[in-house]
Amino acid sequence: MKPYYGSNTIIEQIDLSRCKPYKDFRQGFYLAEIREQVEQMVNIIF
Structure with missing residues (x-):
């Protein structure tokens, strides 16, 4: 598994x-297995 975290830092x-x-x-530090899912969340948040 290659975990991804959505952040600009x-x-x-x-x-x-x-x-x-x-x-x-x-409260927690959350990761995802699907890169595209993280990229979509980053675009929504940032």
Whole structure:
């Protein structure tokens, strides 16, 4: 599995304290297996 993360910044270390606690799936660092899915989310967010 090659995980993808949708962000416009480089993540060197996961810091859960920077995650928003009241999003859809609660506070966490989420990855996806499908690159196109991540690209679509990045286009919506950024």
